[in-house]
Amino acid sequence: MRAVVFTDFQTFPSLTEVERPVPGPGEVLLKVAGSGACHSDVAIYEDFAEGTPGAIAPGFTLGHEVSGWIEETGPGVHGFTKGEAFLAYGPIGCGHCKACSRGQDTYCENVASMPYLGIGLGRDGGMAEYVLVPARNLVPLGDADPVDAAPLSDAGLTPYHAIKNALPNLAGGGRFALVIGLGGLGQVAVQILTALTGATVIATDMKDDAMRRAEANGAVTVPGGENQVAAIRELTGGRGVDAAFDFVGATPTIKTAQASMAQGGRLTVVGIANGVTEWSFFTTPYESTISNTYWGTIADLHEVVAMYRAGQIRPEVERYSMDDALEAYRKLESGQLSGRAVVVPHV
Structure with missing residues (x-):
């Protein structure tokens, strides 16, 4: 079968013929319906050098946003029928620590001893015709479109978890939320x-078309630039926002969010652009917090799928055949994508 493989550090991936995998105990073989291309994939093969923090050793198949149909089950797996559609929860922890027991494999306490972080993150992912997934990591899609659902396993789950944690800040009347960065995750947020x-x-971004899409989903937009913070605070009557979500994570965007906060507000940095910032007692609104988050839980993903099936969230998807999978990554790198690129192997 064909797969997009990360072959070496700081090297563009290759479209390669690999063997179709066979499910082992507790595993299911999915016939891939859709696999989303994510900026995290680009970071894996482009940004990190061998031995640096965050680097994942090659080679493996990329793709951690995966949906598909049951093709085959491994020993000990029951309750699945060939052809049923599922979304794959990407993180894979040890399965027995406290974090994994509550379905939060992203915060596995034994991550240092694990051979990989998840599907498409050290373990072969779904940017292929078939992928192996632990049966525990499958979330049923029912009759919902599995191709458009593929990005939900990251671009839906990550903002959902961040927002769910901040819901107490947004309960009640007259509350304001700020979304910085209107790419795939920001639009779903x-x-x-x-x-x-x-x-x-x-919602705020440097791209006009991204802001227009956010407006279509109910946001009030503020363009980036010199008067950005003043415009945000003006919309809140000068008080500031109760919850901010930075989907970029660069130093300027974190500082913009900080400067926009109300007393008792919560800033969640979701984007991983390695930005840094400063804290001062006299310039920080009282009892405001700065937090970060990474992906979400399996239970969260079930809730995301429920919202998708109810029509409450709908990721913007650009479909690519497997022949054009590398082109999807080239467009992702150059910022030419307006939606989430999803590779559809079986067309």
């Missing part, structure tokens, strides 16, 4: 905030 809260959602 606007939809989730609109569906789950009564807050006024303020």
Whole structure:
């Protein structure tokens, strides 16, 4: 079968013929319906050098946003029928620590001893015709479109978990939420905030077309630039926002979010651009917090799928055949994508 393989550090991936995998105990073989291309994939093969923090050793098949149909089950796996559609929860922890027991494999306490971080993260992923997934990591899609659902396993789950943690800040009337960065995750975040809260959602980006899409989903937009913070605070009557979500994570965007906060507000840095910032007692709004988050839980993903099936969230998807999978990554690198690139191997 064909797969997009990460072959070496700081090397563009290759479209390669590999053997079709066979499910082992507790595993299911999925016939891939869709596999989302994510900026995290680009970081794996482009940004990290061997031995640096965060580097994952090659080679393996990319793709951690995966949906598919049951093709085959391994020993000890029951309750699945060939052809049923599922979304794959990407993180894979040890399975027995406290974090994994609550379905939060992203915070596995034994991560240092694990051979990989997850599907497409050290273990062969779904940017292929078939992929192996632990049966525990499958979330049923029912009759929902599995191709458009593929990005939900990251671009839906990550903002959902961040927003869910911040819901106490947004409960009640007259609340404001700020979304910085309107790529794949930021656009879904606007939809989730609109569906789950009564807050006024303020969204900001440097791209006009991204802001227009956010407006279509209920956001009030503020363009980036010199007067960005003043415009955000003006929309809140000068008080600031109750919850901010930075989907970039660069130093300037973190500082913009900090400067926009209300007293008692919560800033969640979701983007992993390695930004840094400063804290000062006299310039930080009282009892405000800065947090970060990484992916979410399996239970969260079930809730994300429920929202998708109810029509409350809908990722913007650009479909690519396997022949064009590398082109999808080239467009992702150059910022030419307006939606989430999803590779559809079986077309």
